[in-house]
Amino acid sequence: MTDLLEALVYGLTIFTLAAFVGVEVIGRVPSLLHTPLMAATNAISGISLVGSMVAAGANRGPVATALGTIAVAAASLNVVGGFVITDRMLRMFKKRPGAKR
Amino acid sequence: MNAELVVRLAYLAASVLFVIALRGLAAPQTARRGVVYAELGMALAVAGTLLRREIVSYGFLLAGAFAGAAAGTLISLRIPMTRMPERIAFSHAFGGLAVALVGLAEHSHRVRDGPPMNGVELAAAGLEVTLGAVTFSGSLVAFGKLGELLPSRPIALRGQNVVNGLLAAAALALVVVPVAHPEASAAIYAAAAVALVLGVSLVLPIGGADMPVVICVLNAYAGLAAAATGFALRNDVLIVCGALDGASGLLLGRAMSRAMNRSFSNVLFGAFGAVDARAPEAAPPPTVASVEDAAVVLSAARTLVVVPGYGLAVSQAQHALRDLATALAAGGCTVRYAVHPVAGRMPGHMNVLLAEANVPYDELFDLDAINADFASTDVALVVGANDVVNPAARTDPASPIYGMPILAADAARTCIVLKRSLAPGFAGIDNALFTRPGTLLVLGDAKKTLGALAAAVKAG
Numbered sequence: 001m002t003d004l005l006e007a008l009v010y011g012l013t014i015f016t017l018a019a020f021v022g023v024e025v026i027g028r029v030p031s032l033l034h035t036p037l038m039a040a041t042n043a044i045s046g047i048s049l050v051g052s053m054v055a056a057g058a059n060r061g062p063v064a065t066a067l068g069t070i071a072v073a074a075a076s077l078n079v080v081g082g083f084v085i086t087d088r089m090l091r092m093f094k095k096r097p098g099a100k101r
Numbered sequence: 102m103n104a105e106l107v108v109r110l111a112y113l114a115a116s117v118l119f120v121i122a123l124r125g126l127a128a129p130q131t132a133r134r135g136v137v138y139a140e141l142g143m144a145l146a147v148a149g150t151l152l153r154r155e156i157v158s159y160g161f162l163l164a165g166a167f168a169g170a171a172a173g174t175l176i177s178l179r180i181p182m183t184r185m186p187e188r189i190a191f192s193h194a195f196g197g198l199a200v201a202l203v204g205l206a207e208h209s210h211r212v213r214d215g216p217p218m219n220g221v222e223l224a225a226a227g228l229e230v231t232l233g234a235v236t237f238s239g240s241l242v243a244f245g246k247l248g249e250l251l252p253s254r255p256i257a258l259r260g261q262n263v264v265n266g267l268l269a270a271a272a273l274a275l276v277v278v279p280v281a282h283p284e285a286s287a288a289i290y291a292a293a294a295v296a297l298v299l300g301v302s303l304v305l306p307i308g309g310a311d312m313p314v315v316i317c318v319l320n321a322y323a324g325l326a327a328a329a330t331g332f333a334l335r336n337d338v339l340i341v342c343g344a345l346d347g348a349s350g351l352l353l354g355r356a357m358s359r360a361m362n363r364s365f366s367n368v369l370f371g372a373f374g375a376v377d378a379r380a381p382e383a384a385p386p387p388t389v390a391s392v393e394d395a396a397v398v399l400s401a402a403r404t405l406v407v408v409p410g411y412g413l414a415v416s417q418a419q420h421a422l423r424d425l426a427t428a429l430a431a432g433g434c435t436v437r438y439a440v441h442p443v444a445g446r447m448p449g450h451m452n453v454l455l456a457e458a459n460v461p462y463d464e465l466f467d468l469d470a471i472n473a474d475f476a477s478t479d480v481a482l483v484v485g486a487n488d489v490v491n492p493a494a495r496t497d498p499a500s501p502i503y504g505m506p507i508l509a510a511d512a513a514r515t516c517i518v519l520k521r522s523l524a525p526g527f528a529g530i531d532n533a534l535f536t537r538p539g540t541l542l543v544l545g546d547a548k549k550t551l552g553a554l555a556a557a558v559k560a561g
Contacts, residue, residue, distance in 0.1 A: 018341040022348030028127040034449030045346040050150040057156035060210035060351025071202035072165030074195040096461035
């Protein structure tokens with residue numbers, strides 16, 4: 001049990017610090033780019049792919065494999081699709097030709 | 102060095118790359134490079150995971166990955182920019198689904214192969230599955246509303262909030278009970294089922310105009326669900342990404358709520374726009390103008406500020422708008438765009454549409470940057486926007502939108518409003534801007550009207 005609580009506190013430490021970093025970094029994103037931001041964070045949160053991969057590939061019985069495979073498909077759809085669409089949007093943002101910086 | 106350490110270092114590097122990527126989004130010039138960093142981070146995380154010794158068979162894994170990647174690429178390349186809010190809601194649904202399934206898979210594995218999950222692990226897995234399921238069904242409803250598969254008006258039962266409270270309490274109980282009674286671990290399936298109902302019941306009562314906030318909240322839920330997965334699987338990179346995603350959703354949601362002068366809870370539990378009980382005041386009839394009249398006014402303008410709204414997206418009029426702006430600019434008019442934070446159905450919706458139509462981003466201004474300039478503007482052209490220019494937000498304490506910061510289109514010398522019909526706006530609130538002297542209403546589909554205006558301006 002101590003071991004588990006330790007893991008919990010460790011996880012909370014990481015979570016809290018990452019949340020603060022997130023607030024700092026994301027607070028600087030201008031409203032102009034809020035839609036690409038959402039698409040990008042969507043792709044990044046597709047990181048649950050790494051959990052899905054273990055579920056799908058570890059020979060843990062038919063239920064786990066089936067659920068894991070669907071999860072892998074859903075997460076990869078978010079990761080790949082999210083990056084593709086973020087880039088597609090960002091490519092469209094252009095400055096006025098000849099505008100001064 | 103053992104493989105486990107290599108994997109964890111890969112996850113650490115991935116986390117750092119994700120933060121660098123988000124930092125890149127602070128400016129359009131660095132944003133695309135940022136995305137490359139994020140892609141690198143993801144590639145590292147996936148490569149690291151493939152090294153893990155638990156993974157022994159690749160068939161199903163690769164099949165799922167290829168199917169998902171192919172579908173994701175296809176959808177993302179083809180979907181029109183006007184449908185971006187649906188696309189985002191849809192991917193929140195898939196994010197929630199993946200997380201919930203990972204939790205259920207882990208549970209079934211531990212039941213089958215042992216050792217059985219203990220209390221803390223069950224709580225983390227239960228939380229993960231519950232959040233994932235709420236995100237999944239809630240996002241599907243949001244997707245349906247945005248795509249007009251479901252009515253976008255609020256659908257609320259009497260006592261909806263009580264029902265939702267009970268559902269949430271039930272889900273929480275089903276997550277907590279196994280902590281003390283690990284043998285009752287099958288409660289996780291019941292928690293998932295309750296959470297699915299809760300997701301539907303949370304989002305159905307929320308009206309289309311409040312979708313920007315809902316999308317952000319679902320984004321935050323998706324992030325928290327991913328973080329809970331990290332806790333359940335003891336996976337650092339999942340916790341970091343979940344926290345980043347959750348922070349992003351909450352920050353954006355707060356910005357959206359502020360732009361409507363409402364609290365989170367009011368948006369989420371207020372069933373806004375369900376009823377407007379006030380008797381409509383006798384408003385003076387609006388001045389309806391022909392396309393020709395409006396074109397004359399536009400041609401004479403030296404300064405123009407365009408106020409785009411959701412109607413622009415609905416009629417896919419962004420290219421027609423750009424044509425008109427180009428024609429006017431060729432005649433010496435200075436054209437700028439005023440973008441309200443909640444114009445459209447998601448944060449930044451209008452910016453993306455205008456960018457698609459090749460409007461340079463230095464012509465786009467947000468509320469604070471442009472509001473003082475309306476007073477010295479010849480013409481404000483309102484395209485499919487309503488609440489974000491409603492002066493009642495400043496003047497009428499009884500109005501449901503009172504206190505919301507609005508774009509001061511009414512301060513411009515002339516205001517031209519493109520509107521589908523004389524019917525009241527989305528939230529069913531009268532808009533005095535449309536009936537005041539000095540406002541010309543041009544009725545009809547925005548795309549057709551803008552096309553006709555551009556033709557008339559070019560001909561004149």
